Amino acid sequence: MARYFPTRAHIETRGDFVGEILILGPIETIHDGASLVLSRRQQRVILGILALDAGRLVTIDRLVELLWGDNPPAQSRAVVHSRVSNLRTSLADLVGPEGDIALHSQGTGYVLDVVPEKVDAHRFLHMARNWKQNRSADESRHQLRTALGLWRGAAFGGEADGEVAAVLCEPLEAMRLTTYEDLFGLELAAGGAEDIADQAAEMALLNPLRERLGGQAMVALYQSGRGAEALHLYGRLRAWLRDELGTDPGNQLQLIHRAVMRDDEQSLAEAGFHPATPPVVVDAVDTSAADDELVGVAETPHTLPPPPGDFAGRDDEVARLVEALTNSAQEIVAITGPAGVGKTALSLHIAYKLAGEFPHGQLFADMRGFDGDAPVTVETVIARFLRALGAEPVAASETFEELLDRYRTTLANRRVLVVLDNVASDEQIQPLIAGGGTCRIIINGRTRLGATIGAHRIDLDVMTRAQSLRLLSQLIGVPRVSAESQAAEDLAQQCGHLPLALRIAGAKLAAKPYWTIARLVGTLRDERVRLDNLAHGQLDVRVSIELTYAYLSEPAQRLLRAIGDVDLASVSVWLAAALLDTDARTAESVLEQLFDARLIDIAGYDPSGHPRFMLHDLIRLFASERADLDESAKTLAAARRRVYGAYLAIVERAYQSIYGGDFQNIRAGATRWAPSGHPIDPLGDEPLRWFDNEYQAILKVLRRAAEDGAAEAAWEIACTASPMFQMRRLFDEWHTALSVALGASRATGNRRGEAAIRYRLGWVAIDRTKYDEARAEFDDAIGIFNELGDAHGAATVRVYLGNLERHTGAYDRALACYRDAEEVLRAHGDHGGVAYVLRATGQVHIARNEFPEAKRLLDRALDIYWANGARQGAAQALFWSGMLALHESRLGDAKPLFAEALEIAQRIGDLPGVAQCIRGLGLANRAEGDFTSAATNFAEALRLVRQSKPTQLEEQIAGSLSDLPSTDDA
Numbered sequence: 026m027a028r029y030f031p032t033r034a035h036i037e038t039r040g041d042f043v044g045e046i047l048i049l050g051p052i053e054t055i056h057d058g059a060s061l062v063l064s065r066r067q068q069r070v071i072l073g074i075l076a077l078d079a080g081r082l083v084t085i086d087r088l089v090e091l092l093w094g095d096n097p098p099a100q101s102r103a104v105v106h107s108r109v110s111n112l113r114t115s116l117a118d119l120v121g122p123e124g125d126i127a128l129h130s131q132g133t134g135y136v137l138d139v140v141p142e143k144v145d146a147h148r149f150l151h152m153a154r155n156w157k158q159n160r161s162a163d164e165s166r167h168q169l170r171t172a173l174g175l176w177r178g179a180a181f182g183g184e185a186d187g188e189v190a191a192v193l194c195e196p197l198e199a200m201r202l203t204t205y206e207d208l209f210g211l212e213l214a215a216g217g218a219e220d221i222a223d224q225a226a227e228m229a230l231l232n233p234l235r236e237r238l239g240g241q242a243m244v245a246l247y248q249s250g251r252g253a254e255a256l257h258l259y260g261r262l263r264a265w266l267r268d269e270l271g272t273d274p275g276n277q278l279q280l281i282h283r284a285v286m287r288d289d290e291q292s293l294a295e296a297g298f299h300p301a302t303p304p305v306v307v308d309a310v311d312t313s314a315a316d317d318e319l320v321g322v323a324e325t326p327h328t329l330p331p332p333p334g335d336f337a338g339r340d341d342e343v344a345r346l347v348e349a350l351t352n353s354a355q356e357i358v359a360i361t362g363p364a365g366v367g368k369t370a371l372s373l374h375i376a377y378k379l380a381g382e383f384p385h386g387q388l389f390a391d392m393r394g395f396d397g398d399a400p401v402t403v404e405t406v407i408a409r410f411l412r413a414l415g416a417e418p419v420a421a422s423e424t425f426e427e428l429l430d431r432y433r434t435t436l437a438n439r440r441v442l443v444v445l446d447n448v449a450s451d452e453q454i455q456p457l458i459a460g461g462g463t464c465r466i467i468i469n470g471r472t473r474l475g476a477t478i479g480a481h482r483i484d485l486d487v488m489t490r491a492q493s494l495r496l497l498s499q500l501i502g503v504p505r506v507s508a509e510s511q512a513a514e515d516l517a518q519q520c521g522h523l524p525l526a527l528r529i530a531g532a533k534l535a536a537k538p539y540w541t542i543a544r545l546v547g548t549l550r551d552e553r554v555r556l557d558n559l560a561h562g563q564l565d566v567r568v569s570i571e572l573t574y575a576y577l578s579e580p581a582q583r584l585l586r587a588i589g590d591v592d593l594a595s596v597s598v599w600l601a602a603a604l605l606d607t608d609a610r611t612a613e614s615v616l617e618q619l620f621d622a623r624l625i626d627i628a629g630y631d632p633s634g635h636p637r638f639m640l641h642d643l644i645r646l647f648a649s650e651r652a653d654l655d656e657s658a659k660t661l662a663a664a665r666r667r668v669y670g671a672y673l674a675i676v677e678r679a680y681q682s683i684y685g686g687d688f689q690n691i692r693a694g695a696t697r698w699a700p701s702g703h704p705i706d707p708l709g710d711e712p713l714r715w716f717d718n719e720y721q722a723i724l725k726v727l728r729r730a731a732e733d734g735a736a737e738a739a740w741e742i743a744c745t746a747s748p749m750f751q752m753r754r755l756f757d758e759w760h761t762a763l764s765v766a767l768g769a770s771r772a773t774g775n776r777r778g779e780a781a782i783r784y785r786l787g788w789v790a791i792d793r794t795k796y797d798e799a800r801a802e803f804d805d806a807i808g809i810f811n812e813l814g815d816a817h818g819a820a821t822v823r824v825y826l827g828n829l830e831r832h833t834g835a836y837d838r839a840l841a842c843y844r845d846a847e848e849v850l851r852a853h854g855d856h857g858g859v860a861y862v863l864r865a866t867g868q869v870h871i872a873r874n875e876f877p878e879a880k881r882l883l884d885r886a887l888d889i890y891w892a893n894g895a896r897q898g899a900a901q902a903l904f905w906s907g908m909l910a911l912h913e914s915r916l917g918d919a920k921p922l923f924a925e926a927l928e929i930a931q932r933i934g935d936l937p938g939v940a941q942c943i944r945g946l947g948l949a950n951r952a953e954g955d956f957t958s959a960a961t962n963f964a965e966a967l968r969l970v971r972q973s974k975p976t977q978l979e980e981q982i983a984g985s986l987s988d989l990p991s992t993d994d995a
Contacts, residue, residue, distance in 0.1 A: 044125045045143045048073040050177025054119060054126065061119045066184050067092065068108050073181045075128070075137035076144045077193055084134035086931065091188045109135055132946070132961060145175045146197060153204040154438070162211055169208040176201060199384025202235055209241045218248035226258055233265045234381035236278050236351065244293060247285050255285050273340065275347040326386040326413035329444065331627070332377045333370040335528065337499040338492030342483055346375045349481045350465050351382055357458065357466045359475030362485035365525030368469040371485065372444050375467065383465070385439040388413060394449025394470060403456045407432045433459050440464065451477045493517035493527055500531025505542065512542040519546065580605060581618040586656055587664045588640060589648025593722050595628040595637040597707055602700035603671035604664050609700040629718070632709035662733060669730045669738040670698030672723060676745045679712035683748065683933060685895030688857020691744055691781040691818050695737040713934030716749045720758060727762055731769035740766040740778035747785045751792065752935045754970060760789055777818070780809035784822045791829060794977050799829050820849035824862055832977070836869050857898060860889035864902050871909055879909050900929040900938050907945050911952060919949045937978050940966040944982050956989050
């Protein structure tokens with residue numbers, strides 16, 4: 026956003042504090058008349074970040090993310106430690122040991138111990154948001170001037186970039202502009218037009234998206250006797266909007282323009298550009314508690330899909346939407362109309378056009394109301410929105426009412442635009458209406474939405490003749506349309522004036538510049554109607570889709586059909602390659618054909634940055650029908666089996682990335698499939714982040730594989746993915762995956778698959794503290810493996826039977842299981858399995874207070890893990906080495922071991938591992954007598970692993986928390 030810092034006329038200086046931190050300009054700290062200006066830019070930025078969260082924990086991970094985004098240097102955490110250490114020393118030198126500003130380490134991050142009132146940004150927000158509480162306009166003007174007087178330049182001195190600029194500084198700068206608008210409105214109401222005219226005009230030109238500001242500037246110029254300058258300003262604003270956004274100013278700015286041209290004071294008064302009716306205004310409530318929530322380390326989300334680059338027409342609808350969203354008290358607008366009519370494109374166009382009116386972000390969700398599958402639940406959407414807003418993760422034990430309360434509280438007093446696409450009914454999205462008057466919601470759907478939720482509804486019909494020709498001109502150029510005007514009109518008519526069909530036809534003509542429009546018109550004349558159940562009046566979506574489908578290459582047609590048959594929510598390059606049985610580069614090229622033809626859209630990106638594509642819901646139905654019509658059952662089944670092989674190969678690679686190899690995994694002969702050619706790595710360095718995006722698809726693939734009788738692929742995928750389900754605490758989904766695979770194995774008589782699945786089901790039972798059930802699963806699995814002569818499989822299960830004995834205190838039986846298993850695992854070269862046995866045996870010796878033997882075993886296990894790159898195993902061995910240090914009262918050794926294990930677990934994304942390590946830090950703090958820090962550690966660990974059904978780890982952590990002495994005892 027353009028940043029402009031006007032003169033300080035009529036602005037009063039800040040109040041004086043013994044100590045204060047200034048970030049609304051060059052960052053500095055002042056204490057008792059002395060000033061500290063840090064020499065390093067990075068130190069100054071860190072101080073600004075911490076000041077915005079004054080008194081609250083800012084984690085090291087959050088600092089790294091803000092400072093370096095997605096590409097932190099290898100030593101980023103060390104750099105942060107160093108910068109914070111130097112910053113702490115500098116602050117201590119300035120304020121002394123008894124000063125009112127101090128920087129402390131706490132758990133996984135740092136806390137700047139200073140009251141928010143000593144930070145200029147917090148004072149600014151409090152004054153800027155509470156000016157309406159004053160009894161007079163003079164008091165309000167005085168308060169707003171005082172608030173603006175705190176600014177000495179750009180936020181963070183203009184030194185912020187990347188995430189810091191986007192997440193922290195831009196909301197502050199946007200609030201600064203809003204404060205000027207509030208002040209200018211009061212000045213205009215008080216007759217002070219001449220005092221603000223020049224300043225408002227210059228600011229309006231630098232911020233052309235702020236139409237409220239533009240209107241105030243025009244009114245100020247006009248009331249100062251400078252009507253010609255007001256008209257000139259309007260012309261410049263209109264030119265910018267047309268050039269950059271392809272649209273005109275909103276209705277209110279146009280009203281002011283007409284009033285100035287006619288010298289019509291009455292119309293200007295009706296325009297009402299004064300603080301009594303601002304576009305979006307915070308109610309007169311005390312928002313001081315929310316001030317630092319708005320600009321602290323909390324996220325400013327921008328989750329909108331890319332803007333529609335070929336948007337054209339819809340001028341009336343755009344004007345009505347802008348009016349409804351900015352110049353009225355209307356909180357919700359509903360855009361309704363038939364499929365393919367351009368509802369999503371219009372809402373995104375409006376969302377980007379009004380970005381400046383919503384400084385705290387824009388949220389987007391596809392509700393899948395007409396997706397064929399179950400619609401997205403409100404709980405899922407709220408959880409995603411809370412993550413985007415930087416709120417705490419959703420706990421499994423959190424009720425829907427608690428989740429809803431947290432969502433509405435998070436949005437309270439924020440200006441956020443929420444776009445809900447593909448909505449089936451008002452009831453589907455009713456809970457997502459936050460209330461409070463500060464946010465705005467756009468909902469899209471095919472039914473007549475909005476009646477029961479008080480929405481301002483815009484019924485979007487097909488385009489007019491003129492709009493259709495304008496869209497075609499946008500797509501293929503004005504000269505081609507002008508040269509064949511009658512053919513262009515015929516084409517628009519054949520497309521039913523439906524934007525989806527027009528865009529597809531335009532894409533074909535744009536890709537074939539040597540084609541005439543008449544040639545395409547002639548080709549389309551005999552198209553047949555097929556999607557009868559989705560026809561709407563004279564519209565027929567199938568015809569629109571077939572416009573492009575008929576001209577796709579054979580591989581592109583085949584891929585579209587295969588995608589329709591496999592029916593997954595999104596498709597990546599590697600999955601497309603499997604469907605086509607080709608190399609990655611060819612698959613990418615074919616996907617690009619579909620993308621260029623607008624038959625697929627970008628759905629998101631893998632952790633490695635590769636795009637994922639999705640079909641529009643109607644196109645997916647069309648593709649499925651074409652698959653049934655044009656492909657043999659044998660061909661489709663072969664494509665699906667390659668998909669199963671592709672998922673197995675990638676799940677296996679994710680497993681290997683975490684464990685350093687196939688250790689302790691039971692494999693079979695299911696075919697793995699990977700594309701040839703240049704490598705496509707969807708995992709990046711974050712296999713569990715990939716899994717977060719894919720586990721629902723994995724469940725769907727397992728069900729489809731079971732239906733196809735591909736039992737071996739099903740049970741191998743389910744077994745290999747099991748640790749990932751566990752690490753992400755997806756116990757219900759984990760059990761579902763195993764149950765589907767078990768059914769497939771039994772149905773096909775696959776005894777080895779049954780044994781492998783029962784082994785993993787025993788894992789689930791142990792985690793659920795259902796020890797009898799776990800023993801039965803392990804015993805049956807060992808029995809089957811022994812029948813099959815599979816010594817490695819039996820030994821792998823025996824390790825976990827040993828764990829069960831250890832959990833129940835049967836240490837001799839546990840050691841016997843471990844001894845028997847270790848010999849077999851070593852003979853089979855399962856190094857990770859051997860290390861696991863050594864570590865688990867070490868745990869038994871810790872429980873028996875046999876500490877030297879425990880240390881010997883843990884050290885051996887750690888050596889093996891490091892040698893094999895087994896990150897998760899190394900973290901576990903480090904954790905238990907820390908526990909051993911605690912038992913031996915070596916507190917100085919324990920914390921570094923827990924911290925190192927924690928860093929590895931966090932990097933992997935192993936939630937139970939993270940929780941265990943934080944619990945370890947809590948145990949160390951408890952041993953040192955720091956019960957407050959210990960309680961904080963245990964509470965954080967418990968939050969990470971809490972489930973609707975109790976788990977073993979949850980009970981351990983809860984026990985550690987309950988064992989702490991009460992406040993009175995301490």
